[in-house]
Amino acid sequence: MAFEQELLALVPKLRRFARGLAQNAADADDLCQAALERALNSRAQWQVGTRLDSWMYRIMRNLWIDNRRAVQRRGTALDIDDAAMHIADDSHERMEAAMELGDVDRALARLPDEQREAVMLVLVEGYSYREAAELLDVPQGTLTSRLGRGREALMRELGEAA
Amino acid sequence: MTRFDSATIAAFVDGELDDLTARRIDAAIADDADLADAVMRERELRAKLSAHFDSVLDEPVPDRFAALLGGAAAAMAPTPAPSIDTSFAARLAAKKDVQARRFALPQWSAMAASLVVGLTVGGLALGGGGGAGRIDGGGALVASGGLADALDTQLASAQGAGPAVRVGLSFTDKSGAYCRTFESASLGGIACRDDGAWQLRQTVAGQGGADYRQASAGAIAESAAAMMAGAPLDAAQERAARDKGWSR
Numbered sequence: 001m002a003f004e005q006e007l008l009a010l011v012p013k014l015r016r017f018a019r020g021l022a023q024n025a026a027d028a029d030d031l032c033q034a035a036l037e038r039a040l041n042s043r044a045q046w047q048v049g050t051r052l053d054s055w056m057y058r059i060m061r062n063l064w065i066d067n068r069r070a071v072q073r074r075g076t077a078l079d080i081d082d083a084a085m086h087i088a089d090d091s092h093e094r095m096e097a098a099m100e101l102g103d104v105d106r107a108l109a110r111l112p113d114e115q116r117e118a119v120m121l122v123l124v125e126g127y128s129y130r131e132a133a134e135l136l137d138v139p140q141g142t143l144t145s146r147l148g149r150g151r152e153a154l155m156r157e158l159g160e161a162a
Numbered sequence: 163m164t165r166f167d168s169a170t171i172a173a174f175v176d177g178e179l180d181d182l183t184a185r186r187i188d189a190a191i192a193d194d195a196d197l198a199d200a201v202m203r204e205r206e207l208r209a210k211l212s213a214h215f216d217s218v219l220d221e222p223v224p225d226r227f228a229a230l231l232g233g234a235a236a237a238m239a240p241t242p243a244p245s246i247d248t249s250f251a252a253r254l255a256a257k258k259d260v261q262a263r264r265f266a267l268p269q270w271s272a273m274a275a276s277l278v279v280g281l282t283v284g285g286l287a288l289g290g291g292g293g294a295g296r297i298d299g300g301g302a303l304v305a306s307g308g309l310a311d312a313l314d315t316q317l318a319s320a321q322g323a324g325p326a327v328r329v330g331l332s333f334t335d336k337s338g339a340y341c342r343t344f345e346s347a348s349l350g351g352i353a354c355r356d357d358g359a360w361q362l363r364q365t366v367a368g369q370g371g372a373d374y375r376q377a378s379a380g381a382i383a384e385s386a387a388a389m390m391a392g393a394p395l396d397a398a399q400e401r402a403a404r405d406k407g408w409s410r
Contacts, residue, residue, distance in 0.1 A: 126357060
């Protein structure tokens with residue numbers, strides 16, 4: 001199958017992963033598009049015979065992390081007077097936006113990024129602990145402890161909401 | 163009070179535990195209500211998450227992606243309009259399409275309720291809830307207790323004549339999920355692995371007896387044939403998949 005065809009076959013799952021990271025459909029599809037564009041541009045770096053899906057997920061996740069860090073840096077670069085009136089990162093805006101989301105989206109939005117990505121990769125995308133840890137470039141123990149904290153937080157929130 | 167910590171229970175539900183520890187937990191569930199509860203809550207969380215996100219998979223791919231990925235997109239259009247082909251293959255494919263939808267369908271609810279309340283599989287009523295199946299947070303029917311155990315661990319090539327639940331074919335469906343056919347005196351069907359649980363895609367219940375067994379086995383085989391991608395797993399592939407906890 002051509003490279004583009006293989007990527008196209010992955011798009012539904014990529015959109016699903018993006019939806020979990022970004023929490024709204026528009027941002028998720030933008031993330032997905034950015035990831036696919038980067039994949040097309042770095043095609044030479046993918047080794048034929050290795051898993052295309054993990055390569056794509058890693059690209060998307062790294063783009064998302066870069067974006068999150070840029071958002072947080074913008075906050076801390078504000079003038080000191082402004083900083084007194086503004087939130088240093090966008091968690092406040094995220095919480096407000098989260099109020100309009102359904103239960104699961106809201107609960108996910110409240111997770112720190114590192115827990116959310118662990119939950120999405122293992123519990124939704126079905127990666128094994130080893131595969132998810134490799135994708136995120138962390139030790140497996142780090143992955144499982146983030147995953148554990150994420151799922152405990154979700155069970156608390158979703159359990160109450162049920 | 164449970165002797166297994168939350169990380170171990172999570173690993174159990176995720177299919178990440180070694181076989182021995184997993185079997186110990188499964189045996190312990192019958193006597194340890196806290197453990198059974200913890201396992202059920204983890205399974206429900208997984209089911210809630212997948213129920214929430216799987217709807218994204220069913221959405222048609224937006225044009226922007228097809229456009230980005232070029233003319234090859236035309237060959238990979240989303241599900242086409244119903245075909246007027248009346249051949250057997252087309253009828254099977256249409257039937258598969260119906261069966262592959264999410265399971266919160268009214269016609270399943272009576273079956274689902276009876277499974278949850280107490281329909282057992284050959285007396286194997288272990289595990290939370292007391293039945294062979296339970297409804298997850300998304301309305302799907304998933305195997306529990308002895309049925310889940312059989313699906314997790316039994317090999318068609320090595321199960322002998324003994325077990326109350328017999329597994330039949332193991333195969334991969336068209337979405338890449340592992341599926342297994344199973345049958346017992348009171349219940350048969352097809353279960354597919356989804357996020358740590360065996361979702362019961364088709365179930366056939368009855369009074370038992372030879373005639374019922376033949377009729378239900380045929381219906382199950384026909385559905386399996388419609389669902390599967392490629393050939394069923396051979397004995398070595400089945401063992402390998404089982405040893406990996408039926409994960410990808």
